[in-house]
Amino acid sequence: MTETLQRPAPAARAGRVRLGLAPAPFLAPGMIYLIVFMAVPVGLLAFYTFFERGRFGGIVFEFTLDNWVKLFEPLYLGVILQSIALAGIVTLLALLIGYPMAYAIAGLSPKWRTVALVAVVLPFWTNFLIRTYAWILLLNNAGWVNQWLQGLGITDAPISMLYTPQAIVVGLLYMYLPLMVLPLYASLQQLDPSLREAATNLGATPWRAFRTVTFPLSLPGALTGCIFVFVPAMSNFVIPELIGGGKTIMIGNLVRDQFFEARDWPFGATLALLLTIFLVLVIVVQSAVSRRLTEGPRRG
Amino acid sequence: MTTAPLLRVDGIRAVYGDTVALHGISLDIAHNEFFALLGPSGCGKTTLLRSIAGFETPAEGRIEVDGEDLLRMPAHKRPVNMMFQSYALFPHMSVEKNVAYGLESDGVGRAEIRSRVAEVMDVVGLGALAKRRPGQLSGGQRQRVALARAIVKRPKLLLLDEPLSALDRQVRSSMQLELKRLQHEVGLTFVVVTHDQEEAMSMADRIAVLRDGRLEQLATPQELYANPASRFVASFIGTANLLDGTATATGVEVPGFGVVDAAHALRAGSPATAVVRPEDVELSTDAATGLSGTVVDTYFLGGASTISIEVPGITAPILATVHGASRVARGDAVGVRFARAAAVARGAGAASVTGDAAATASADPATADAAQEEVSA
Structure with a gap:
């Protein structure tokens, strides 16, 4: 083992050194933790999906496929599709708002860049329930937004904004926008400025330089940001509950309700597993696309 | 033009x-x-x-x-x-x-x-x-x-x-x-x-x-090399022996060494540096012709050799370039003559670099010998 450590294998690809089993002692604690607290619960979840529900919760060990069939009932299918749609809209908006933000921050002087980045992550220092309640204060019929709108004479009567799908989108967007900005900022900031200069020097207008050089090279960061937003947005259940008023349920609420309200553990497990599988697939696709995008920048 | x-x-x-x-x-x-x-x-x-x-x-x-x-x-x-x-x-x-x-x-x-x-x-x-x-x-x-x-x-x-x-x-x-x-x-x-x-x-x-x-x-490479306008140019371009002294009517008076003949337009009595390229340093084995020194080291570079000579009165050794292998060895007494020298004004800005009689363009031996190859070419 020591030998492998000292002598990098000649076949190792540029920039990568094969170390054999050497990293095992370093990897083991984390891997064991992940296996125990990730693989085991997910395995248990998968196991539950094939059994009957108990009357007061729990599992009755009689094999059935009903739980999987039930997913395709219009009621549940609708919620699943709606979750995907809402999380997708939130991700798209986060990208549209976050990209210019990240681009602007990357262009600031080092001092102001730090200030801007701190401002971006500042909300994370406050409990998210408190921040969500703040949105209720803002959006309800007697809330600040409605007061301002009426005060400015834009509307006569309050607009009901709270407890709508739009309110959920606003809440999720607010919650996860920093997770879009940070990876985007990182990828824009590490771009060699001479690439843009080269484009300019070759006659590209600022817009063309952005479109053909800066933007394509920031795509891996954008994809990472999209995943960072989409994954938690899709499985969030607190915001739909509080700001969405529980009317527009997302899959996260559904899972929670199955376990705690309906006491249908097997079906709750099925929904949770479906969500997990779906999100893992999204991440796999993302990393494959991202690898293809970054194939170029690898330096020998 | x-x-x-x-x-x-x-x-x-x-x-x-x-x-x-x-x-x-x-x-x-x-x-x-x-x-x-x-x-x-x-x-x-x-x-x-x-x-x-x-x-x-x-x-x-x-x-x-x-x-x-x-x-x-x-x-x-x-x-x-x-x-x-x-x-x-x-x-x-x-x-x-x-x-x-x-x-x-x-x-x-x-x-x-x-x-x-x-x-x-x-x-x-x-x-x-x-x-x-x-x-x-x-x-x-x-x-x-x-x-x-x-x-x-x-x-x-x-x-x-x-x-x-x-x-x-x-x-x-x-x-x-x-x-x-x-x-x-x-x-x-x-x-x-x-x-x-x-x-x-x-x-x-x-x-x-x-x-x-x-x-x-601003000049052609040949002009820069042969007639540097300043001590800095002389030391930056190629290898040069730089001897600091005072301008006289016919050259540069170097303390403890004598007058190095060089054509120049400098005012007599102003601070000046004589620039002698290593290939303009002629060596003789009889040690009788005017200046003499002791060989400190020789470097064989293939087509040419560089010989470093300690001359009394000058702090840093004089560098000379000869074709082929050196015919003198470490410790030999040799006569030194300058076939050609240029003189440059030594401004106040050059004060930091006075004291070293020989300056090369780079301390890196690889670059130094590359410069040497060019000298012999």
């Missing part, structure tokens, strides 16, 4: 915060000239290049290409292309796409783009690599792509920022010859920025030596 210059730089002053990068640089560059901006790092050569390309805005001065005011044009409209030090190849595009980028920006037709890209790829010898990504190329190949991309638009002026610094020594010397060939072949005007005097000397028609944002001397 009878016609109007292609590039005219007039009184360019550049300032960063409270440091002045360029103190009013003026120079003209002729059509089809291979011009070098040479100087140590921080001398302002890159700032000047970037000002011409449009990435820096000088505080004062004028830059003209063919009589057109460059500073009024945005960077993307200037008839100037640049090869970047880092090459700045677009990593997400194939070699072909990289080269075509400039033509596409100008809206050139697709058929013409294809033929011009193919043509320029042939010129730099890259035809077979058209579909590769920059990440899959070697350093030398990337450099060729960067060059192809910069010349495909046939710019009036091609700027090269340290074009060879990222290459290893062997590739570098072959690329030097190739750049020179290419410049003749495509008939462009090249302005190359470099800190490597050997590179500048071997490629350029004329060299501007910059130091601390000021133009120290």
Whole structure:
């Protein structure tokens, strides 16, 4: 083992050194933790999906496929599709708002860049329930937004904004926008400025330089940001509950309700597993696309 | 040089915060000239290049290409292309796409783009690599792509920022010859920025030596070498024995050594330095002719040898270059005569470097012997 450590294998690809089993002692604690607290619960979840529900919760060990069939009932299918749609809209908006933000921050002087980045992550220092309640204060019929709108004479009567799908989108967007900005900022900031200069020097207008050089090279960061937003947005259940008023349920609420309200553990497990599988697939696709995008920048 | 210059730089002053990068640089560059901006790092050569390309805005001065005011044009409209030090190849595009980028920006037709890209790829010898990504190329190949991309638009002026610094020594010397060939072949005007005097000397028609944002001397390589305008130029270009003293009517009086004969226009009695190139130091074995010294060391470099001689009265050893292997050995007493010397004024700024009688362009032995090879060539 020591030998492998000292002598990098000649076949190792540029920039990568094969170390054999050497990293095992370093990897083991984390891997064991992940296996125990990730693989085991997910395995248990998968196991539950094939059994009957108990009357007061729990599992009755009689094999059935009903739980999987039930997913395709219009009621549940609708919620699943709606979750995907809402999380997708939130991700798209986060990208549209976050990209210019990240681009602007990357262009600031080092001092102001730090200030801007701190401002971006500042909300994370406050409990998210408190921040969500703040949105209720803002959006309800007697809330600040409605007061301002009426005060400015834009509307006569309050607009009901709270407890709508739009309110959920606003809440999720607010919650996860920093997770879009940070990876985007990182990828824009590490771009060699001479690439843009080269484009300019070759006659590209600022817009063309952005479109053909800066933007394509920031795509891996954008994809990472999209995943960072989409994954938690899709499985969030607190915001739909509080700001969405529980009317527009997302899959996260559904899972929670199955376990705690309906006491249908097997079906709750099925929904949770479906969500997990779906999100893992999204991440796999993302990393494959991202690898293809970054194939170029690898330096020998 | 009878016609109007292609590039005219007039009184360019550049300032960063409270440091002045360029103190009013003026120079003209002729059509089809291979011009070098040479100087140590921080001398302002890159700032000047970037000002011409449009990435820096000088505080004062004028830059003209063919009589057109460059500073009024945005960077993307200037008839100037640049090869970047880092090459700045677009990593997400194939070699072909990289080269075509400039033509596409100008809206050139697709058929013409294809033929011009193919043509320029042939010129730099890259035809077979058209579909590769920059990440899959070697350093030398990337450099060729960067060059192809910069010349495909046939710019009036091609700027090269340290074009060879990222290459290893062997590739570098072959690329030097190739750049020179290419410049003749495509008939462009090249302005190359470099800190490597050997590179500048071997490629350029004329060299501007910059130091601390000021133009120290602008001349042909031969002139720079034979008649340096300052002690700095003498020490920066090639290898030189520098003997500090006082100007006299016929040369430079070096304390504890005597008068070194050199033609000059300096005022008698002013501080001066005699510059003696190692190949102008003649050695004799009889030790009877005037000066004498002791051989400290000999370095065999193949075609030539450098002999280091300790001469009483002078702190640093005198360096001499002879053809072939040295016929003297360490410890031998030898006679020393200077066949030719130049004299330069020694300004107040040169005070920091007085005391060393011999200065080489670089402390790095590899560069030093490269300089030596050139001396013997």
